[in-house]
Amino acid sequence: MIELKNVSKKYGKTKAVKEISITLPQGQIIGLFGENGAGKTTLLKCILGLLSHEGTVTLDGAPITEKNIERLSFATCEHSFFPALSPKGHRDFYQAHFPRFNDKRFQALMKFFELPMDKPLRAFSAGMKNQFEVVMALSQGADYILMDEPFAGNDVFNREDFYKVLLGILEEHETVLLSTHLLEEVKDFISRAVLLNKGELVGDCTVEELEAQGKDLMTYVKETYHYRNDRVSRALSDLTGEEG
């Protein structure tokens, strides 16, 4: 289990993440939602130790260090692969450094996305790069797979098919923490939603809890963010001068 206790991150005087405390148990697909600048990426980087922060992040009670970092993988829209290496080169690299690298899953996902094995990554299209980033994060053999807008720029068919494949391949011990704007697309795949707003944790709810309350994820998110249903009609009436 990953446990965050009072995690805060400041950029100068701006607090990007404010005292967040949550736990991420094994075997969940968790959606991390929030508008741009809500602190989603910063939070993921704090968990991975890529950013210095206040508060503590532990994995099964131990701080995240070189000893246990291999249990976490990361797919980011900034990409973390080596552009000069081919997928084959990456496979060799991962196999050399991650003892639990899942070659079978790697091969299957490469085939699923129809990605070439011998081309350097810099020659891939933006969409293919995103796909490859996700392939590596899922094949590393990590227990916790952190994804930050992994499919920004990919077409909808690829994304939908991928989520179906993701559900099919994940093992019980694997946790996915998926940061995305595409709430509608992932609402049927996630088991829990964590909501951030201006760096603060404003919602944390499992799908079962929502079902028990008779709510769907979209309603929960709109309520949490105090979404105003008349926002569009008011804006249009202001612009056109007509009554909405």
Added chain:
Amino acid sequence: MRPERKLSRLLPPNMDAAQVKGWIIALLTIVALLCSILFLCRYPEDYRDLFWYWGSKYQRIMPGAIMPRFDRYAILTVYVTGGALLLTLASTALLYSSYYQGSRSIYLMRRLPDGRSLLRRQIWSVPLRVMGLLLLLGVVLLAATWLVWRFVTPAQCLPTPGNIQQAMKDIAASPYSKQLP
């Protein structure tokens, strides 16, 4: 194992080993050429100044003529090699920046179980080896220029204590010095 393959194992994965090999060869060649050219510009001029010339065929060592000390030539090699060493040291910044080119592969490096030591190795291994080669090249160039200075220069013109004393006597005995007040 091919040198490029061996080199690629020491470099960050984003670096092109063939290109780096080219840079290393170019750097070593430039250092060797520059040191040689500078020596060849300075030494023959000093050598010519040791002689009196009559026409194009006849020459005689000037009484009291002494070749400058070897430091005058060695300093050129020291400056050029030192400059190349600093450049090589600065190349570690280039190697580090390669983890930010085209992606943020630094995130992957920092997620590796042996990430920190691997990062250090990939950034320092090649520059340190090149610095070693540069030092070796500097020593070879100094040795070569010393051999030229020592054995091409006429023995009586080398700045040894005996030769300097003799030169002082020659100067004192010169008819020009007798005209001095």
